[in-house]
Amino acid sequence: MEPLTKKSRLVSNKKLSLLEKIYLPAIFNGMWITVSHLFRRKATIKYPEVKREFSEIYRGQHVLKRDDEGRERCTACGLCAVACPAEAITMVAAERKPGEENRYREEKYAAVYEINMLRCIFCGLCEEACPKEAIFLTKRTVQSEFDRDKFIYGKDILLEPFDPDRRIDISKRQTPGVLEFKKDKRHLHNK
Amino acid sequence: MATFLIYKVLLASVILILSLLVAMYSTLIERKVAGWFQDRLGPDRAGLWGLLQPLADGIKLFFKEEFMPNTADKFLYILGPSLTMFIACLTSAVIPWGPDLIVNGKTYSLQVADVNVGILYIFAIVSIGVYGIMIGGWASNNKYSLLGAVRASSQMISYELAMSLSIISIVMMTGSLSMREIVNQQAGLHWNIWVQPLGFLIFLICAFAETNRSPFDLPECETELVGGYHTEYSSMKLGFYLFSEYINMFISGAVMATLFLGGYHFPFIDKLGLSQNVFAAVSFLIFFLKITFFGFIFMWVRWTLPRFRYDQLMRLGWKALIPLAIFNVLITGVVILINK
Numbered sequence: 001m002e003p004l005t006k007k008s009r010l011v012s013n014k015k016l017s018l019l020e021k022i023y024l025p026a027i028f029n030g031m032w033i034t035v036s037h038l039f040r041r042k043a044t045i046k047y048p049e050v051k052r053e054f055s056e057i058y059r060g061q062h063v064l065k066r067d068d069e070g071r072e073r074c075t076a077c078g079l080c081a082v083a084c085p086a087e088a089i090t091m092v093a094a095e096r097k098p099g100e101e102n103r104y105r106e107e108k109y110a111a112v113y114e115i116n117m118l119r120c121i122f123c124g125l126c127e128e129a130c131p132k133e134a135i136f137l138t139k140r141t142v143q144s145e146f147d148r149d150k151f152i153y154g155k156d157i158l159l160e161p162f163d164p165d166r167r168i169d170i171s172k173r174q175t176p177g178v179l180e181f182k183k184d185k186r187h188l189h190n191k
Numbered sequence: 192m193a194t195f196l197i198y199k200v201l202l203a204s205v206i207l208i209l210s211l212l213v214a215m216y217s218t219l220i221e222r223k224v225a226g227w228f229q230d231r232l233g234p235d236r237a238g239l240w241g242l243l244q245p246l247a248d249g250i251k252l253f254f255k256e257e258f259m260p261n262t263a264d265k266f267l268y269i270l271g272p273s274l275t276m277f278i279a280c281l282t283s284a285v286i287p288w289g290p291d292l293i294v295n296g297k298t299y300s301l302q303v304a305d306v307n308v309g310i311l312y313i314f315a316i317v318s319i320g321v322y323g324i325m326i327g328g329w330a331s332n333n334k335y336s337l338l339g340a341v342r343a344s345s346q347m348i349s350y351e352l353a354m355s356l357s358i359i360s361i362v363m364m365t366g367s368l369s370m371r372e373i374v375n376q377q378a379g380l381h382w383n384i385w386v387q388p389l390g391f392l393i394f395l396i397c398a399f400a401e402t403n404r405s406p407f408d409l410p411e412c413e414t415e416l417v418g419g420y421h422t423e424y425s426s427m428k429l430g431f432y433l434f435s436e437y438i439n440m441f442i443s444g445a446v447m448a449t450l451f452l453g454g455y456h457f458p459f460i461d462k463l464g465l466s467q468n469v470f471a472a473v474s475f476l477i478f479f480l481k482i483t484f485f486g487f488i489f490m491w492v493r494w495t496l497p498r499f500r501y502d503q504l505m506r507l508g509w510k511a512l513i514p515l516a517i518f519n520v521l522i523t524g525v526v527i528l529i530n531k
Binding site: 027030031033034035038040041042044045046 | 227229230232235495496
């Protein structure tokens with residue numbers, strides 16, 4: 001069989017030559033390898049002082065977006081929940097009452113929207129499935145908690161703030177490729 | 192006489208404190224070096240660059256629960272680590288740390304005791320060192336400890352032979368057993384390592400074995416014997432065992448530097464026209480650098496080589512190192528005869 005890597009060696013039980021028997025060349029070789037690691041760039045960092053740079057399109061904690069007028073974009077269609085391979089998303093839909101037009105973008109909205117962060121695998125399929133550009137993954141990481149219950153994030157955590165200055169920027173996730181993909185959808189809901 | 196005594200006591204205390212300090216910081220350096228070899232940063236949380244880490248480790252060891260197995264022999268159980276620590280601190284007495292100091296016209300030797308059989312003294316003390324480990328392993332009444340102790344004793348006895356044999360050729364060359372005399376004959380760059388490379392190699396390998404350092408750390412080998420001879424030890428008793436290893440490392444580095452790397456001598460230092468006391472200080476620093484170099488080699492080898500198997504260890508000791516050392520003695524004898 002073809003060896004998969006160049007690193008694999010066939011085992012042989014041949015007798016060691018004198019040079020191999022005195023070990024020293026092999027030992028010096030090994031010591032050369034270790035000493036060369038002494039000056040290499042370290043794999044670890046001084047964590048709290050230095051933090052690793054996150055990718056701009058990092059897939060972390062979700063955000064439920066509002067539109068420009070501050071209305072919730074989510075219409076509780078459930079496509080994200082269907083798309084979710086980890087079945088982390090649940091929602092309860094409700095009908096918009098007259099007078100709530102400034103709060104919800106369309107006639108139907110999510111009264112309850114919960115993501116179980118322990119189940120979530122941060123694959124981003126919910127974002128891909130969403131026809132309303134309502135859910136996005138962000139650079140923020142999910143913080144650790146002492147209780148499992150606290151990992152079920154509701155709308156209070158997921159929904160972005162109403163204040164236009166404190167909106168969460170997701171433009172980095174909308175790379176040209178993503179925008180192109182969104183256009184190619186068979187049913188253009190989001191006109 | 193009184194000043195002489197006071198000076199000696201002072202010098203002995205300074206050397207004791209120095210070796211304890213060095214051992215303390217070797218633990219940090221060891222962990223740092225291990226980190227660097229493994230592409231990590233190493234401990235850096237306690238103080239600047241982790242400089243308070245040894246202190247934190249020490250405090251931790253002091254406050255740990257003092258556990259003693261109820262089947263252990265109480266007296267021997269306590270004697271073990273005490274003896275190891277005591278012996279480790281004794282060896283530094285005959286090592287010449289630098290040229291003489293001159294204060295107010297009086298000469299002060301930077302050597303606690305210029306015994307004329309200095310080398311024999313070191314070997315005598317080092318060979319007692321194994322008792323600390325043996326007694327500790329025996330007194331714990333634990334099969335892992337006992338196995339570790341048995342391994343330690345046979346390993347140390349085997350390697351002491353080759354070690355002493357490699358020294359014999361040095362003694363033959365210098366014609367003296369006094370450490371001071373051996374150092375002074377290596378003034379300038381007439382270091383023994385150039386004429387005795389084989390002897391140096393044998394001594395170095397044996398020093399690894401004598402200090403129970405990797406690749407000869409079979410007495411405490413974690414993968415097979417839990418903790419070896421110190422399995423049942425906790426708190427500062429364990430600390431003493433671990434600490435004495437680092438003192439031993441420091442001292443064996445000093446002995447190697449003295450015997451093979453010319454001790455405190457370095458070419459052209461004596462031609463700089465420094466005053467005697469400055470010269471002594473510079474020489475001491477050079478000696479210290481040489482010891483540090485050996486300390487680094489100890490760590491370097493530890494984080495490079497895997498542990499020997501027990502039969503390999505015995506074969507290396509008896510079938511390779513001892514014949515080689517005898518051969519070295521023979522060659523030295525022949526060369527001395529020809530040069531006569």
